[in-house]
Amino acid sequence: MVGSNFVINLLLAASLNQLWSLMNGLQVMSHLTLFGIVFPPNANVFMVAFVTVANFEIVPTDIVYPLFFELPECQAHSSGFELTGYESIYVSENLGTIFVLMHVYAILYIASGLLFLLGKKWNSFAKGYQKLAKFLFWNGLIRFFIEAYLELSLAVIVNLVHLKWDTESGAELYSSITTVFYSLIVVGLPIFLAFFYGC
Amino acid sequence: MDDEEFESRFGSAYEGLKMTDEERYIMLFDPIFFCIRRLIFSLTAVFWGDYIVFQMLALGACTSVQLAYLWKYEPLETKFMNRMEMMNEVTALAMLYTMLLFTPWMENLDTRYWTGYFFVGIMITNISIHFAFLLKNTFV
Numbered sequence: 097m098v099g100s101n102f103v104i105n106l107l108l109a110a111s112l113n114q115l116w117s118l119m120n121g122l123q124v125m126s127h128l129t130l131f132g133i134v135f136p137p138n139a140n141v142f143m144v145a146f147v148t149v150a151n152f153e154i155v156p157t158d159i160v161y162p163l164f165f166e167l168p169e170c171q172a173h174s175s176g177f178e179l180t181g182y183e184s185i186y187v188s189e190n191l192g193t194i195f196v197l198m199h200v201y202a203i204l205y206i207a208s209g210l211l212f213l214l215g216k217k218w219n220s221f222a223k224g225y226q227k228l229a230k231f232l233f234w235n236g237l238i239r240f241f242i243e244a245y246l247e248l249s250l251a252v253i254v255n256l257v258h259l260k261w262d263t264e265s266g267a268e269l270y271s272s273i274t275t276v277f278y279s280l281i282v283v284g285l286p287i288f289l290a291f292f293y294g295c
Numbered sequence: 296m297d298d299e300e301f302e303s304r305f306g307s308a309y310e311g312l313k314m315t316d317e318e319r320y321i322m323l324f325d326p327i328f329f330c331i332r333r334l335i336f337s338l339t340a341v342f343w344g345d346y347i348v349f350q351m352l353a354l355g356a357c358t359s360v361q362l363a364y365l366w367k368y369e370p371l372e373t374k375f376m377n378r379m380e381m382m383n384e385v386t387a388l389a390m391l392y393t394m395l396l397f398t399p400w401m402e403n404l405d406t407r408y409w410t411g412y413f414f415v416g417i418m419i420t421n422i423s424i425h426f427a428f429l430l431k432n433t434f435v
Binding site (some may be wrong): 111112113114115116117118121122123124125127128130131132133134135136137138139140142143146173174176177210234235236238239242245246249250252254257279282289290292 | 303304305310333334338340341344370383386394409410412425433
């Protein structure tokens with residue numbers, strides 16, 4: 097308990113640039129298990145533990161998701177993917193916490209749109225919109241996409257390979273739709289950054 | 296980009312980078328290559344699962360390019376952060392070279408097993424250095 101409090105305090109007080117540097121390094125290193133190589137068991141155990149940290153797995157999505165989605169049973173894209181925590185072919189399951197955060201962002205953007213419209217008539221809604229807009233536009237979202245880019249691109253490419261439109265499962269169809277939408281983000285982010293710096 | 300309002304909205308896209316006018320286009324490479332490199336990593340992981348050599352070559356090439364770029368241009372604002380990024384790249388390369396001993400060409404299981412400890416050691420060293428500097432810069 098004391099140890100976890102200390103780590104949380106350290107993370108809150110530390111320089112963000114240093115934290116991103118640590119996370120970025122950790123992301124690449126922990127995803128080396130995706131390569132078609134059989135790791136010795138001692139290295140395996142360690143790598144799997146670090147994948148959870150590098151992938152921002154904060155929400156226990158394995159327990160939460162079955163309450164909302166009923167995706168068909170499937171196997172991982174390969175044994176390396178299974179080992180690295182990408183146990184499904186569906187973007188919703190593979191993204192885990194990031195998928196939840198994406199939806200939280202989407203809901204907040206819809207709410208900000210409503211507050212903006214209501215704010216035109218009632219001043220108190222306009223104040224609420226300004227507070228929400230300060231959080232939403234755009235710093236947090238850009239950093240979120242940059243840090244989640246590796247996991248996002250992996251989950252999207254895997255789902256694109258196994259994309260299904262003629263299905264009776266609503267959850268599977270929803271996964272396909274979100275895959276197409278997220279693939280626009282995966283392709284669009286480097287283009288956005290190039291234009292952003294170029295202008 | 297010097298505008299405060301602009302920075303409060305989009306600052307995270309170029310946080311920590313040198314953003315002087317002369318160097319802006321060179322600095323452009325860093326965040327773009329950050330994404331492209333991860334995209335290459337994902338594509339090779341998904342489509343080249345059976346071609347270990349190509350996977351390793353792709354990651355090795357990307358890491359080497361990034362290391363050379365960091366070495367030549369030092370794109371980050373502080374020398375310290377440039378050094379930390381270089382350490383990350385060197386660590387990734389060291390792990391990649393160590394992984395050669397996990398390939399089917401290394402038939403001695405004992406060697407593979409003990410190399411596993413070395414592999415984990417490289418990763419722990421990297422993380423420990425990061426945490427040591429995090430502690431130093433936060434509390435000292």
